[in-house]
Amino acid sequence: xxxxxxxxxxxxxxxxxxxxxxxxxxxxxxxxxxxxxxxxxxxxxxxxxxxxxxxxxxxxxxxxxxxxxxxxxxxxxxxxxxxxxxxxxxxxxxxxxxxxxxxxxxxxxxxxxxxxxxxxxxxxxxxxxxxxxxxxxxxxxxxxxxxxxxxxxxxxxxxxxxxxxxxxxxxxxxxxxxxxxxxxxxxxxxxxxxxxxxxxxxxxxxxxxxx
Numbered sequence: 001x002x003x004x005x006x007x008x009x010x011x012x013x014x015x016x017x018x019x020x021x022x023x024x025x026x027x028x029x030x031x032x033x034x035x036x037x038x039x040x041x042x043x044x045x046x047x048x049x050x051x052x053x054x055x056x057x058x059x060x061x062x063x064x065x066x067x068x069x070x071x072x073x074x075x076x077x078x079x080x081x082x083x084x085x086x087x088x089x090x091x092x093x094x095x096x097x098x099x100x101x102x103x104x105x106x107x108x109x110x111x112x113x114x115x116x117x118x119x120x121x122x123x124x125x126x127x128x129x130x131x132x133x134x135x136x137x138x139x140x141x142x143x144x145x146x147x148x149x150x151x152x153x154x155x156x157x158x159x160x161x162x163x164x165x166x167x168x169x170x171x172x173x174x175x176x177x178x179x180x181x182x183x184x185x186x187x188x189x190x191x192x193x194x195x196x197x198x199x200x201x202x203x204x205x206x207x208x209x210x211x
Contacts, residue, residue, distance in 0.1 A: 013183030014093060014119035015041075017203040021117050021175065022046055026088035029053070029113060031075045032095040036063035043068070051087070053078060075105055082112040091117045094201070096162075097155050107169065109206075115174070116206040124158030124196045127181070159196040166206065175205040 015038050022028060024046040030039050033052035036059070042048045052070035054060050063070035071078075075092075076099055090113030096102045097120065109116035157165075159178065166173055177185050178192065178199030185203075188195040195202065 012037075012093070013179050013185075014201050014203050017177055017179070017185055018091060018093060018117050018119060019045070021203070021205050022048060022089055022091075024048070027051075027086070028089045028091065029082070029087040030091045030093075031079065031109070032092060033063060033068075033070060034059050034093075036066045036068045036070060038091070038093065039063065039068050039070070040066045075108075076100060079105065079108040079112060084111055085114060087113040089113050089115050089117055093119045094121055096120055097123075097157060099155070102155050102157075103165065103169070106165070106171070106206075110171065110208050114207065117203065118162075118206060119201060119203040120157065120159070120162055121201055122159045122178075122196065122199050123156040124160065125181075125198070125200045127200075159199055159202045160191045160193070162202070162204070163191045166204075170209050172207045172209055173204055174207055176202065177204075178202045 018038060019041055022042055026048050028042055028048045028050045030050065030052045033039050033054050036052060039050045039052050043050050050068065052063055052068060053073045053075060054063060054070055055072065055074050057072060060070055060072045090109040092109060096105070096118060099105050106116070106118070109118070163173065175187070176192065177187050178195035179185055179201040180198055181200045186195070
């Protein structure tokens with residue numbers, strides 16, 4: 001049984017927001033679903049028809065042990081196999097900066113899903129800026145604390161960067177929420193100057209124009 005009190009949820013406050021954005025009884029694809037914690041909760045609490053794609057065998061095994069429908073695959077190659085509009089929601093949690101082609105994958109999410117829910121770590125968070133200014137070293141960012149030489153984040157971006165990318169691609173941001181260092185959520189508008197400084201993470205509900 002999924003529990004919001006489990007260590008996975010306390011380490012990932014974005015998951016709670018993502019779950020709140022998903023309507024009950026919908027079709028969901030979780031891209032980079034990890035151990036399946038979010039998919040399990042969405043299945044149990046919202047009755048979704050959930051599917052997952054996970055690159056690691058360890059993650060796939062954990063999902064299968066939860067009774068979830070998950071395949072081992074790479075988002076950067078395997079999303080293209082899904083038909084247009086196959087899902088109501090395509091979810092990508094804290095994974096976008098680790099992709100080689102984040103722009104293309106963002107478009108793919110909105111091809112296979114009527115809506116996309118994307119969470120990102122914010123490289124513009126004030127503590128990261130201060131760390132770089134004082135220490136002169138790249139700060140550890142993301143869900144895990146890695147050194148710059150081990151981090152999977154190939155394309156670190158700020159909240160403002162992401163908002164501007166959506167504008168460039170003609171993507172509609174239906175909802176945007178920043179999470180501070182304590183996991184407290186605050187909605188924001190526009191490019192989010194305040195959120196860009198004080199949000200450690202952000203979660204976006206996206207759709208295509210004329211969807």
